[in-house]
Amino acid sequence: MSASDARAMTECSIQLPVRTDLVGLEPYGAPQLQVPVAINVNENPYPVPAPVIEAITTAVREVAGNLNRYPDRDFPELRLALSDYLERESGVRVAPEWIWAANGSNEVMHHLFSAFGGPGHPALSSSPTYSMYPEYARNTLTELLDVPRREDFSVDVVALKQAVDHAHPALLVLASPNNPTGTHLSSADVAEILNFTRTSGPQGSATLVVIDEAYGEFRRDGVPSALELLAAHPHLVVSRTMSKAFAMAGLRLGYLAAHPQIISQLMLVRLPYHLSALTQAAALAALSRADLLQAQVAKMRHTRDRMVQTLRGMGLTVAESDTNFVFFGKFGNRQKVWQDLLDRGVLIRVVGPDGWLRASVGTEEETEAFLSALKEALQ
Numbered sequence: 001m002s003a004s005d006a007r008a009m010t011e012c013s014i015q016l017p018v019r020t021d022l023v024g025l026e027p028y029g030a031p032q033l034q035v036p037v038a039i040n041v042n043e044n045p046y047p048v049p050a051p052v053i054e055a056i057t058t059a060v061r062e063v064a065g066n067l068n069r070y071p072d073r074d075f076p077e078l079r080l081a082l083s084d085y086l087e088r089e090s091g092v093r094v095a096p097e098w099i100w101a102a103n104g105s106n107e108v109m110h111h112l113f114s115a116f117g118g119p120g121h122p123a124l125s126s127s128p129t130y131s132m133y134p135e136y137a138r139n140t141l142t143e144l145l146d147v148p149r150r151e152d153f154s155v156d157v158v159a160l161k162q163a164v165d166h167a168h169p170a171l172l173v174l175a176s177p178n179n180p181t182g183t184h185l186s187s188a189d190v191a192e193i194l195n196f197t198r199t200s201g202p203q204g205s206a207t208l209v210v211i212d213e214a215y216g217e218f219r220r221d222g223v224p225s226a227l228e229l230l231a232a233h234p235h236l237v238v239s240r241t242m243s244k245a246f247a248m249a250g251l252r253l254g255y256l257a258a259h260p261q262i263i264s265q266l267m268l269v270r271l272p273y274h275l276s277a278l279t280q281a282a283a284l285a286a287l288s289r290a291d292l293l294q295a296q297v298a299k300m301r302h303t304r305d306r307m308v309q310t311l312r313g314m315g316l317t318v319a320e321s322d323t324n325f326v327f328f329g330k331f332g333n334r335q336k337v338w339q340d341l342l343d344r345g346v347l348i349r350v351v352g353p354d355g356w357l358r359a360s361v362g363t364e365e366e367t368e369a370f371l372s373a374l375k376e377a378l379q
């Protein structure tokens with residue numbers, strides 16, 4: 001490539017018709033650094049077990065010969081498998097017609113914002129929470145309002161009701177268990193929220209209550225899933241993903257459970273054939289071996305509880321965690337703690353309110369390395 005070709009690739013000699021609200025923005029992305037212990041993005045640290053690799057490879061081989069055809073648009077087989085999985089995981093039977101899936105729960109959420117948000121249909125959330133919600137809102141021209149959480153990261157239900165009554169949002173999006181705090185919403189709070197949102201949306205419609213359960217599988221014993229409230233509340237949506245518990249962030253498969261009329265609306269805005277035949281086949285294969293992946297989850301929950309205890313034993317403040325990460329602090333200079341850990345080969349995440357840091361559950365060895373690096377750093 002000549003020098004002038006190279007320049008032409010980075011400089012643009014014409015002015016692009018960039019959307020005014022996107023001018024100067026940077027694309028999302030956690031820093032990706034090569035370090036011995038990377039526990040910064042809440043991945044499952046264990047590689048995919050051999051029998052799961054085997055099942056996926058076989059399934060992909062079987063569909064490869066038919067890739068000349070478009071995939072099944074409505075993926076009934078996958079919806080049935082997800083419905084069976086949810087029943088095994090949470091004890092709640094959700095019919096396959098109540099399931100929708102897309103490329104990661106990010107895309108599932110984007111479908112919800114595209115179908116129900118937009119001008120005059122605001123969304124409401126409660127910070128600190130998942131950093132992608134503002135991006136779904138921005139992309140779909142949806143105004144996103146916020147009711148900050150309390151000091152202990154619980155949701156302020158009274159303030160939420162006031163905001164809902166005032167703004168009439170089409171969507172109320174709450175992550176539970178929440179990222180980056182790790183905390184869950186109590187069933188009593190979810191039930192109360194569902195009661196005051198039946199007619200609080202635009203023009204007397206309901207406000208859709210979207211509970212993002214990306215970390216649902218990591219909840220502690222006795223912490224219920226919002227799936228239990230689905231049958232009685234047709235304006236409830238529960239989203240899940242294979243990215244975290246299933247060790248399949250690379251697969252891009254997220255899904256939700258909701259009333260079939262909500263799903264009909266999502267089908268209007270999805271791109272045609274959005275879920276590739278390869279994704280469908282690989283997801284089905286992984287679900288057929290969910291037992292193996294759930295064994296990893298049990299191990300990670302155990303490691304998580306040990307991390308929480310150890311950090312508390314060190315005198316740190318640690319939020320209750322129902323996820324595969326811990327949120328801890330409070331540090332006068334969290335950036336320095338983060339850097340001190342990085343200098344010892346451990347990458348965690350600076351995220352959320354000032355003073356706090358987030359570290360994902362690693363393997364036993366990674367977790368040990370993190371804890372001893374932190375002890376050194378804090379001496």
Ligand SMILES: *Cc1c(COP(=O)(O)O)cnc(C)c1O
Nearest residue numbers: 104105106130179214241243254
């Ligand atoms: C990680 C995460 C997701 C997962 O998104 P995918 O697109 O399924 O990978 C969704 N919601 C929250 C709150 C998360 O932290």
